[in-house]
Amino acid sequence: MIEQLQALEGERGRGRERTCLNLACFVPESRLLIGSTAGGKVEVWQRTSDRGNEYKLMQTLQAQLADVTCIVCSSTGSTFVTGSGTGEVSVWERERGRGGGSMAFTPFVRIAGLPLQNGGITSLCVCEDEGGNIEDIVLCTGTSELNVWRLKKREWGETNISYSRKEVINVPDVAATAVEVVQCTNTLVVGTSTGKVHLYRRENSGQDFAYVHALPENEQRRESGVTAIAVDQSHNRIAVGEIDGTTTVWRASDPLGYNGYELSSTFSMEGGAAVRSVRMSEVCPIIITAVRGGKGVVWAEEDEGSSNSGAMLNTSSSNKRVTYTPVFSMTAAAGCVSSTVDIDDYIGDIYYGSRLYTIRGPSGTANLDVIQGIDNELDDSERAVEEGYEDILKIRGLALQGQQIVSVLTDIGHKADLRVSRAREGYLRRQRETQVEAENARRTAELIAEEAEKRRQEEVTTRLKEDVSLLQGRLTIAEEELRETRGDLSSMQYKERELVNEIAHLKRKRDEEQSNHAEQISNLTAQLERNSEVSGTLQDLLAQSERDKEGLQSALHIERMQREEEGREKDGELQLLHTYLAEFSAAVADGAEKKEELDRRIEELKKELEKEAKQRAEMAEKAEEEAQAQKRECAVCFTNEVDHALVKCGHMFCSDCANELKSRGDNCPNCRQPISAVIRVFS
Missing domain, CATH: 3.30.40.10 (Zinc/RING finger domain, C3HC4 (zinc finger))
Known part of the structure; x- marks a missing residue:
């Protein structure tokens, strides 16, 4: 039979009211229960003893800023992972270097955090290595992609670790809604929003997942989305809960499931409330489901054609159909927003809705292999169960001895850790001494450098002072030159005024000379005109003389011809006439030469006057421009x-x-x- 133990209440909030554990999972073989409350907090509860009926709050952690949506523990119970609705993922581990007896509590510390994911974490699962350490973390954010984060190489004794994204798995359907992993076969089970369940597998840890196939569908099932997945690691069973309230169970065709899975059973709640969580016991033939509305149900397995429930889980490879019937109902505590179920197969405790239940046999003690204690009569199966229970008690005693051995080994490990820590302290001390020596050498080098810099600055200061004194001398010389320049400037200004007066005087003189030159030119022009008239008259006279000469010559010729015969009486008169003509011709030639010389002289005077006037004009203009420029x-x-x-x-x-x-x-x-x-x- 199943009895309620207690209702777990977390720490008081600001309103002074107890908070409920919305999510929770048992830590295998550690008598621990890890649950989450509002505000992203995680609480760690511990069972008081093996036969005790109470759990005690041992530790409260601030896991995320938002509410926690997923909690998954490793098989060894030394590590667990939390995910939130804002995409935060944290990895927690038992604090190293602390140990004790079997009932001693070792607190958890945060050792890693994944980068913020794009979307809230709807489901997650972990893959472990041979030592039970979390090697891979598979995240589902409600999209068609699954992110696989792999642990980077971790050195012995290292406290903080880190994960890197190794793989992205693309789901064939619309979106992945839930994930779980079968550790013994490295098989990843993925549920989708269309109700299909896909399998991915890898040969060895550290490799990438490859798509295998989809699980066979129930022909009578209507299309519905997957909300929860549970895996029986020991017997390779898979249970899937859906939105329409249906729970479907598949069994492996062979012990490792390499030949596929076959449909084993399908059952659903009345009213069709959506399944929010599902768990399978690896010892008892039961499945626990939590549905929306605050109700949890324990389903017991029965073979078809048999009226009695099996006391032990069927481990044969037969894949016959089985039937699950409800044997116990549970209700969630008031105020629990999200109800999940979990079972501790080692102790036989069940958690649902912030309440704890336990499976008890006829003797009233916790019985892991019996569920037929619901009936009041003892039959052969019950006696067999009692005998099995005694064996379990013996095994548990051996387990306690093993725990003591583990405790001794832990102490030895602690001593080894102490030796390692001492060696590390010695190494760190030597490293610090080396650092101190290096720091002293660095300071000595800095002092030498400062001294050299100081000397260099002093030399630079001395050179600067010399340069300043030199510049001051040059400045004094420049000031004297400036005063001299100002005196020269005053002299130049005085000379400028004299030059302006001289220019004005030159202008007046130029004007007078220009007027005189104009008058001379006019006189020369009048004289030239008179000379031209005289020259004309002389030319007329010359022409007349030529004509007269020609006439006279003709007359003389005629006269000579006439008087040749008269004799030599007229020779004297002819000689006189020739003389007269020669003198007259000489006078005419002399007048022509004087006229040409006069014309040439007039032209030369004109050119000289024009050249002189032009030069004076250019000089006057240049002087005026200089005076004007100096004036402006x-x-x-x-x-x-x-x-x-x-x-x-x-x-x-x-x-x-x-x-x-x-x-x-x-x-x-x-x-x-x-x-x-x-x-x-x-x-």
């Missing part, structure tokens, strides 16, 4: 144009220089008169 350029900065005048003297400078002279109270640089005001001059 500031005499202080030699950069900006003058646009402001000083009152009283009227000398002009640029705006910046004039205002600076006024602000400093200086006198005018040109005439050294005091400055009373600065005014702007518009050109």
Whole structure:
């Protein structure tokens, strides 16, 4: 029969009310129960003794920030994994270096955390190595992908560990909703939102999972999503709970399940409430289901055609159909949001809805192999069970001795750990001494470097002082040169004024010379005109003389012809006439030469006058431009144009220089008169 032990209540919250364990799982062979409460907390409960009826709260952990949705323990009970609805995953392990007797409690500490997952954790399972350590963590987040995280290499004695994502499994259907693993065959069982169950397998640990096949479907089952999966590790059975309240059981065709699974049984709750959790006992022929609405049911196995339930679980390889009938009902404690079930096969305790129950035989003691104690009469099977129970008690005694041996070995291990820790302390001490020596050497090097830097800075400071003194001498020389330049500037300004006056005088002289030259040119032009008239008259006379000469020659020729005959009386007159003609011709030739020389002289005078006028004009323009440029350029900065005048003297400078002279109270640089005001001059 099954009896209720107690209701587990967690620590008081802010409202001073007890909190319920929404999720819980037994730690195998450790008399521990690990459960979660609201706010992401995890509580660790321990049974007071082997024959005791109470559990005591031993430790409270802050697992995640959000509520915990999954808790899975390793087969050795030394490690468990928690997952939350926000994607947080943490790995917890018993604290190393602490031990005690069989009833001593060793607290858990967090040793690893996975990166935040994309989506809440709906289900998770773990794969263990030969030593029972969690090697792989398979996460289901309600999508079509399963993430497999593998443990990185862990050194002996290492406290913190880490996992890396090794594999992504793509589920054929829409989305994966639940996962579980068969450790003995490295088989991964995956349930989907369409109700199908797929199997993945790998040959050895550390390898990737490969798809095998889907479990055979129940022909009478309507399509529904998988909500929970349970695995019987000892007898290779798989139980699957679904949304429509149906629970389906498959048995392996062979001891290891390599030849596939066959449908064994199907049963469901009245009303079709969704199955929220399912667990299978590996000792008793029972299956426990928790459905929505706060109800849990214990189902006992019966072979078809037999009226009696089997006292021990059928371990034969026969895959005949079996029937499960409800033998006990449980109710969840008030305030439990999410109810899960679990069974401790070693002790025979059942957890559901924050309440504990135990399976008891006819003698009133905890019996792991009997469920027929529900009846009041003892039959042969009950006596056989009692005999088996005595054997179990003997085995349990041997187990206690084994625990004592383990405790001794643990003490030896602790001593070895102590030696290792001492050796590590010696190594760390030597390492610290080496570090101190290295630090001293580093400080010595730093001091030497600082001293060298100090000397270098002193040398740099000395050179800088020398450079500063040199620059100060150059500055003094520059100031003297500036004063001399200012004096030269005043002289240049004075010379500028003289040059301006001289330019004005040259302009007046140029104007007078230009007027004189114009008058001379006009006189020369008039004389040229008169010479031209004389030349014309001379040319006319010359032409007339030529004509007269020709006439005279013709007349002389005629006369000579006429008077050749007259004799030589007329030779004297002819000679005189020739002389007269020669003188006249010489006079005419001399007049022509004088005319040509006069014309040439006039042309030369014109060219000289024009050249001189052009040169004077260019000189005047250049002098005027220089005077104008010097007049427009500031005499202080030699950069900006003058646009402001000083009152009283009227000398002009640029705006910046004039205002600076006024602000400093200086006198005018040109005439050294005091400055009373600065005014702007518009050109």
